[in-house]
Amino acid sequence: MSFIPAATPAQHNHSLKQQPSTKPMRVSPKITARNLCALEWQSNGNQKEPASVFATYWNGLSTADKELYKRKVSVQVASSGLVQVDDNHDD
Numbered sequence: 330m331s332f333i334p335a336a337t338p339a340q341h342n343h344s345l346k347q348q349p350s351t352k353p354m355r356v357s358p359k360i361t362a363r364n365l366c367a368l369e370w371q372s373n374g375n376q377k378e379p380a381s382v383f384a385t386y387w388n389g390l391s392t393a394d395k396e397l398y399k400r401k402v403s404v405q406v407a408s409s410g411l412v413q414v415d416d417n418h419d420d
Contacts, residue, residue, distance in 0.1 A: 349379060350379050350381065352379060353376060353377045353379065354371070354378060354379055354380040360402055360405055360409075362398035362401070362402050363387060363398070365402060365405070366390070367383055370386060
């Protein structure tokens with residue numbers, strides 16, 4: 330018979346790392362390049378995918394692809410009459 334020590338608080342917390350959500354991604358109504366991309370991505374059959382899967386997709390896009398979405402934001406904002414905010418969180 331062998332003795333197995335109880336987990337220390339540090340070991341216990343380590344084993345409870347927060348797992349990525351498996352809930353479907355919800356896109357904010359804010360008009361940003363990332364959100365426009367997310368809406369398009371979801372419309373292509375990814376409605377049930379979690380945000381972590383989209384984050385991997387977005388981070389894998391080329392700079393040129395991200396620029397295309399930024400131009401779409403400019404067009405949408407101009408046609409809506411809204412004031413565009415320079416959002417650097419899309420890179």
